[in-house]
Amino acid sequence: MTDHPPAILAPETFQRRLLDWFEVHGRHDLPWQQDRTPYRVWVSEIMLQQTQVATVIPYFERFMARFPDVQALATASQDEVLHLWTGLGYYARGRNLHKAARTVVAEHDGAFPVDSLEAMAALPGIGPSTAGAIIAQSTGRRAVILDGNVKRVLTRLHAVEGWPGRPAVERRLWALADHYTPDRRLVDFTQAMMDLGATLCSRGRPDCAACPFSDACLAHARGEERRFPESKPRKALPTRHAVMLVLQDDQGRVLLEQRPSSGLWGGLWSLPQFEDEAGLQGWLDQHAPRAELDAAWSPFTHVFSHFRLEITPRPARVTRLDAVGEGRRWFDPEAPDSIGLAAPVKGLLESLRPFTLSAPVSPHSDAQEK
Structure with missing residues (x-):
């Protein structure tokens, strides 16, 4: 000085x-x-x-x-x-x-x-x-x-x-x-x-x-x-919770759906996402009533600039699904397509082995979303 x-x-x-x-x-x-x-x-x-x-x-x-x-x-x-x-x-x-x-x-x-x-x-x-x-x-x-x-x-x-x-x-x-x-x-x-x-x-x-x-x-x-420079006044990050459906068919493919063009992961492909188990079950009752749910995998946290998202993957299997609906598609982890994927979803898909729903290692923990 x-x-x-x-x-x-x-x-x-x-x-x-x-x-x-x-x-x-x-x-x-x-x-x-x-x-x-x-x-x-x-x-x-x-x-x-x-x-x-x-x-x-x-x-x-x-x-x-x-x-x-x-x-x-x-x-x-x-x-x-x-x-x-x-x-x-x-x-x-x-x-x-x-x-x-x-x-x-x-x-x-x-x-x-x-x-x-x-x-x-x-x-x-x-x-x-x-x-x-x-x-x-x-x-x-x-x-x-x-x-x-x-x-x-x-x-x-x-x-x-x-x-x-x-x-x-x-x-x-x-x-x-x-x-x-x-x-x-x-x-x-x-x-x-x-x-x-x-x-x-x-x-x-x-x-x-x-x-x-x-x-x-x-x-x-x-x-x-x-x-210097002075930091932006910080607020405690709120935590939100989401359940992600990992639905595989008998070929090992995983059902994805495209996010809306704006908002969280806008335009990217993601796993069907719900606020709670009731929302997931309601979706299954409507779109895949023959699906069999397995035990939930361990939750992990993905950090955004303004909130933390705690994600619980929920595996399920279905032998056949007549129609996946508009904005949805099957994704083969062994032969991935060139599509944009939400970061935690990409990690989950990469950790899947074909024809199995064994729980993978959490792909992200407190990762900073950019």
Whole structure:
């Protein structure tokens, strides 16, 4: 700690220090940094929302192999898109990615509207910061970004009080981001800001000794690096309960049903889900009266950002089911289809052995849903 607060850096000094650091320590070989088209940058930016680079890289590479351009993505089915998104989490991103691709093809002749920040930000799943990142990274034109990494750097550098999600705090951070953003080298500058927040100015263990701004950082001067940015006021997560029906036929196939397009696991395929045993039994009485229920498997917990879901798998077997109904299908765990699956359901299906309903190991325990 120091007795005197550090001086506020001029924008030119900030930019020079940041870019000098980036030249030596920044990340220059990420797959989306090669052939920087608006499409490739866009896909990477959406995948990187609330997800670490190391996790994203294999998903991005598989996605590009299957959907090399926006036209290929726009003409794909939602099932194909969500199948490649399975496990990456925060599935609304995948659905919005698909919607945005169709919008770009239908309303912008297949070209991203990178000449307009407002038009980019209006696409599904793209806000002002993501739009700025796509424009800056793919065209080199000046655009301001304010993702989580940049917020962390700026709140610490200026010791900005308050949770960044509050409108007044966010306005202050946008002003600071605009203040420091240069008119040139935008590709390097935006990547450098993200790299600094991800590698040095990390949330848990900031490496202040290696930071090019340690002498100018108010949070560091106070010894309060971990206090900033302030966390969102927390509420205790409520727990909800669900019973999932694992209904297998005599071929070992499992009955799945597609979730509604919005809401929990929107558009993904899941096991039939009920609030309680009575709901499950009522469904069986109506759709599969000959089914034989087995003992319930051990419950496990899946954690979402705003609640915990305790899931009890309920196995059952049926010799024949005349009609599965609209929005349902049989799934063969031994020969899985390319469909999007809810994360805990994917784990359950992978643990099943053919022609048996032996209880599997719980696929997830306190997993964070993304």
